[in-house]
Amino acid sequence: MQVTPPKSDTEDWQELAVRLLHHPYPGGPSSDVQVFFQRLPEEFLTGVPMPNGWRLLGGALHSHGDGRPAYLQAILDAQGSSSELLNAYQSELLADGWSVFEAPRPMHGGFVSGVTGDAGTYRRGGDGPVLMVTVVERKDMPADVRLRLDWELPQRMPRTPHGLPPGAELMPTLRPPSGVMLSGQTGGGGDDGWNSNAIAVTDLPVAELESQLSAQLVQAGWSRLDGSADEVVAWSSWRVPAEDEWRGLLLVLAAFSPGHRTLMLRIER
Numbered sequence: 208m209q210v211t212p213p214k215s216d217t218e219d220w221q222e223l224a225v226r227l228l229h230h231p232y233p234g235g236p237s238s239d240v241q242v243f244f245q246r247l248p249e250e251f252l253t254g255v256p257m258p259n260g261w262r263l264l265g266g267a268l269h270s271h272g273d274g275r276p277a278y279l280q281a282i283l284d285a286q287g288s289s290s291e292l293l294n295a296y297q298s299e300l301l302a303d304g305w306s307v308f309e310a311p312r313p314m315h316g317g318f319v320s321g322v323t324g325d326a327g328t329y330r331r332g333g334d335g336p337v338l339m340v341t342v343v344e345r346k347d348m349p350a351d352v353r354l355r356l357d358w359e360l361p362q363r364m365p366r367t368p369h370g371l372p373p374g375a376e377l378m379p380t381l382r383p384p385s386g387v388m389l390s391g392q393t394g395g396g397g398d399d400g401w402n403s404n405a406i407a408v409t410d411l412p413v414a415e416l417e418s419q420l421s422a423q424l425v426q427a428g429w430s431r432l433d434g435s436a437d438e439v440v441a442w443s444s445w446r447v448p449a450e451d452e453w454r455g456l457l458l459v460l461a462a463f464s465p466g467h468r469t470l471m472l473r474i475e476r
Contacts, residue, residue: 228267239270251279251356254331255338256299261285261352278336279356284349289325289342292350296340297327305329308337316378317394317403318470330361337361372398377447377474379427383407384419389470402473410466417441417459420470429455447474 224242241248244265257263266281285292297307308330326341339355378401383389387409394403407416414436421431421443432454434443440460447453453476460469 224267228269239272241268241270243267247279247281251276254303254305255354255356256296256303257283258285258296258299262349266354276336276358278359279354281354283352283354285342285352286349289344289350292342292352293325293327293340296342296352297329300329300338303331305331305338306333316380317472318381318383318389318392318405320382320389335361372396373451374398374401374449374453374474374476377401377449377453378403378472379424379429381420381423381470381472383409384411384416387411387416398476400473400475402471404472405470407468407470408466409468411468413437413439413441413459413461413468416468416470417443417457420457420459420472424455424457451476 221242221244225240228240228242242265245263247263247266248268251268262284264282264284266279268279269277271277287295301307306329308328326339329338329340330336331338336356336358337360339353339357341353341355343351343353345351374396378394381403387407389405389407392403392405394401396402409416417434417436418441421434424445425431428448430446430448432444432446434441434457436442439462440458442456442458445455445457447455453474455472455474458469458471458473460471461467463469
């Protein structure tokens, strides 16, 4: 009779992490996962900066059955605001031969989750994998830094990127107040107009919610033209900073469901 020796706690935790990340079913995003604790595979660290003072918790390498890497994820802790940390890391990347990678997307802004964070995407020499960096601030804790080195993304991108329609870059990012969750975010548009819609789960008066969102429009360079509020609806009209003549409308409604507010941001030329 052969007795299998018990595993250490570290081995148990590693096996659990691998099983949670592994996709054994057909069509899964990867067929093999390796988990690394407080380190990353050396062969993939070449050219990817690890700033001094940042704490590496570890990462996971997802690969295909033939051994080709799909993507590598790393988690780090760092002290500072999300914008400061991302700017510092981007400076290291640019100095090391990386450049900002602009992936085609239909619209640059609109309503997003209230989590305070910043993100950037980079590629080295226009070849190889894409590096995605996300920094999220946490209250009374170091910022959560996520690195994702993705070999699959460039293959899924169109070889000839299409230009964005006019106005797509004019929509600012709007975040709800702290503690307010968003759901049902939608958005899009075309040559003459763009819109973003969301549902805010909150009992905040519409005037207060509209005021907090308006402050973000002012920070984005928008100029308020008019507006009003009552218990059901708050709205404001805006001049959008652009070479062409664009106008904006922010609308907050409490007309459909208790504890929910309908949000709409629209710009038109």
